Amino acid sequence: MDTYFLYARKSTDEPDRQILSIEAQITELKEYAEREHLIIKQTFIESQTAKEPGRPIFNDMLSLVEKGGANGILAWHPDRLARNSVDGGRVIYLTDTEKLTTLKFPTFWFDATPQGKFMLNIAFGQSKYYVDNLSENVKRGLRQKVRRGEAVGVAPTGYLNEIVSHKMVKDPERFRLVRKMFEMYATGNYSIKSLREIIFDMGLVSRHDKKLSNSNVHKILTNPMYYGAFLSNGELFAGIHEPCVSKKLFDSVQTILTSKTCPKKRSEKLFPLRGLFACGECDCSITAESKKGHSYYRCTKKKDGIKCSQRYIREELLTEQINEIIQKVSLPKDLADEMLKQLEKDESVTAQSDALFAQKTKNEIKVCDEKLDTLLDAHLEQAITREEYTVKKNKVLSQKIDLEQKLKDFERKGNAWLELSKKFILTAHQAENVALEENLFVKKDFLKKHGSNRLLAERRARVDFKKPWDFVFDCKKTFEFRRGDPDTKNLLREEIFAQNAFFLGD
Numbered sequence: 001m002d003t004y005f006l007y008a009r010k011s012t013d014e015p016d017r018q019i020l021s022i023e024a025q026i027t028e029l030k031e032y033a034e035r036e037h038l039i040i041k042q043t044f045i046e047s048q049t050a051k052e053p054g055r056p057i058f059n060d061m062l063s064l065v066e067k068g069g070a071n072g073i074l075a076w077h078p079d080r081l082a083r084n085s086v087d088g089g090r091v092i093y094l095t096d097t098e099k100l101t102t103l104k105f106p107t108f109w110f111d112a113t114p115q116g117k118f119m120l121n122i123a124f125g126q127s128k129y130y131v132d133n134l135s136e137n138v139k140r141g142l143r144q145k146v147r148r149g150e151a152v153g154v155a156p157t158g159y160l161n162e163i164v165s166h167k168m169v170k171d172p173e174r175f176r177l178v179r180k181m182f183e184m185y186a187t188g189n190y191s192i193k194s195l196r197e198i199i200f201d202m203g204l205v206s207r208h209d210k211k212l213s214n215s216n217v218h219k220i221l222t223n224p225m226y227y228g229a230f231l232s233n234g235e236l237f238a239g240i241h242e243p244c245v246s247k248k249l250f251d252s253v254q255t256i257l258t259s260k261t262c263p264k265k266r267s268e269k270l271f272p273l274r275g276l277f278a279c280g281e282c283d284c285s286i287t288a289e290s291k292k293g294h295s296y297y298r299c300t301k302k303k304d305g306i307k308c309s310q311r312y313i314r315e316e317l318l319t320e321q322i323n324e325i326i327q328k329v330s331l332p333k334d335l336a337d338e339m340l341k342q343l344e345k346d347e348s349v350t351a352q353s354d355a356l357f358a359q360k361t362k363n364e365i366k367v368c369d370e371k372l373d374t375l376l377d378a379h380l381e382q383a384i385t386r387e388e389y390t391v392k393k394n395k396v397l398s399q400k401i402d403l404e405q406k407l408k409d410f411e412r413k414g415n416a417w418l419e420l421s422k423k424f425i426l427t428a429h430q431a432e433n434v435a436l437e438e439n440l441f442v443k444k445d446f447l448k449k450h451g452s453n454r455l456l457a458e459r460r461a462r463v464d465f466k467k468p469w470d471f472v473f474d475c476k477k478t479f480e481f482r483r484g485d486p487d488t489k490n491l492l493r494e495e496i497f498a499q500n501a502f503f504l505g506d
Contacts, residue, residue: 009075011049108123157216169241228243273444278455296313310457313456323435323436326446329469368397368400375393
C-alpha cells in the first residue's frame with residue numbers, strides 16, 4: 001500500500017494571500033487524506049522560500065524517499081515542493097526512477113505517466129516563472145522609484161519609512177538632532193567619539209533606544225541622503241525627500257572628516273574654548289594648557305619682533321565673562337512675548353496689502369499680454385508696419401519682463417522678514433539658557449555664529465556682535481531695557497525688523 005509524506009511550506013516573503021498558512025494546509029491535507037484513504041507516515045513542516053535549492057527539511061524528506069521511507073508525497077500544490085529548477089528536477093527524477101510512485105495535491109491532478117510528468121513539469125515551470133517574474137517586477141518597481149527620486153530601503157536615522165505612501169519622511173524626534181550633529185561637527189571642535197557622547201546626552205538614540213556607535217555617527221555624516229540625494233547601486237540620484245542639511249554644510253563636514261588636522265579628543269575635552277579668541281595686543285591665536293588640574297588660556301606669542309605682555313587666564317574666569325557677554329544679547333521674556341505679538345499683528349496687516357500688490361502686478365502682466373496679442377493681430381492684418389510692430393512689441397515685452405521679475409522677487413521674499421524676526425526673537429530669548437548651559441562647546445558655537453572680533457586682553461574677553469545682535473547689545477548696555485519705556489522697546493523692535501528685512505537683499 002502507498003504511504004505518504006505530508007509536506008507543508010509557506011515563506012514570509014510570499015505576498016500571495018491565496019496561499020494558505022501552514023496550519024491551514026495541514027488541516028486541509030489531513031481532511032483530503034481521510035477522504036482519499038491515504039496513509040500519512042510523517043509530516044514535514046518548513047518556513048522557508050523555495051526560490052533557491054537548499055531547504056534542509058525538504059532535502060531530508062527526499063533523502064528518506066530515496067531510502068524507501070515512503071513512495072508518495074502529499075502537498076497543497078506543486079509550488080509548495082519547488083519554485084526552482086533543481087528541486088523540481090529532483091522530484092521528477094524520483095518519479096522516473098520509481099522511488100516516488102505517486103504525488104497527491106488537492107488543487108492539482110497527477111499520476112506517474114508521461115502525461116502526468118509532463119503536466120508536473122509545467123506546474124514547476126509555472127512556479128519558477130512566477131518567482132522570476134515577481135522578482136523582475138519588484139526590481140522594475142524599485143528602479144522606477146529611484147527615477148522618481150524616492151530612496152528605497154530602510155530609512156536612515158532622522159527619517160522614517162511612511163507605511164501608506166512607502167516614502168521616506170522626517171522623523172519628528174530625530175530629524176532636528178541629526179541636523180544639530182552636522183552643525184556641531186562642522187565647527188571642527190569635535191571628534192566622532194566626543195560628538196557621539198554629546199549628541200547622546202541631547203537625546204539622539206537609535207531606533208532601538210541605544211547610543212549610536214562611532215561607525216553609525218560616521219555613516220550619518222557621510223550619507224548624501226541628508227542633503228537631498230541618495231545612492232543606488234553606487235550611482236547618485238536627486239531625491240524628493242526633505243533635506244536635513246544644506247549641501248554646503250554637508251561638504252564642510254566632509255572636508256573636516258578627511259582633514260588630518262581634526263582636533264583630538266584630549267584637546268577638545270580639556271580646552272573647549274581654544275580657538276574662540278585672538279590676542280587683543282598682538283592678534284595671535286589664544287592657546288591653552290593644563291596645570292595642576294586647571295585649564296589656562298594664553299596668547300601663543302608667535303609673531304616675530306612683537307613682544308606680547310598678556311598673561312594667563314583660568315577657564316573658570318573666562319567662562320564667567322562669556323556668560324556675561326551672552327546675557328547682554330538675551331531678550332527678557334516679557335519683551336520677547338510683546339514683540340512676537342506685534343509680529344502677529346504685522347503679519348495679518350501685511351498679508352492683505354501683499355495680496356493686493358501681487359494681484360495688481362498680475363493684472364498689469366495680463367494687460368501686457370493683451371497688448372502683445374493686439375499688436376500681433378494688427379501686424380498680421382497689416383494695420384501697422386513691421387518696424388512699428390517691433391518697436392512697440394519690444395517696449396511692452398520689456399515692461400512685462402520687469403513686472404514678472406518684480407512679482408517673482410516679491411513672492412520669493414514675501415513676509416520672510418517676519419519669519420526671520422520671529423526666529424531671531426526666539427533665539428535671543430534662548431540666549432540666557434545658553435549662558436547657563438554647562439557645555440562650553442555650546443557657548444563657543446553661539447559666539448562664533450553671532451559674534452565677531454573676539455579678543456582677549458588684560459584677562460578680559462571682548463566680543464562685537466553681528467547685526468541685529470549688535471543693536472540688542474548696545475540697547476541693553478545703554479538703556480538696560482527700562483521697564484515701561486515704550487520708546488526703547490519700539491526702537492529695538494523696529495531695528496530688528498528692519499535688519500531682517502535688509503538681510504533678504506533689498
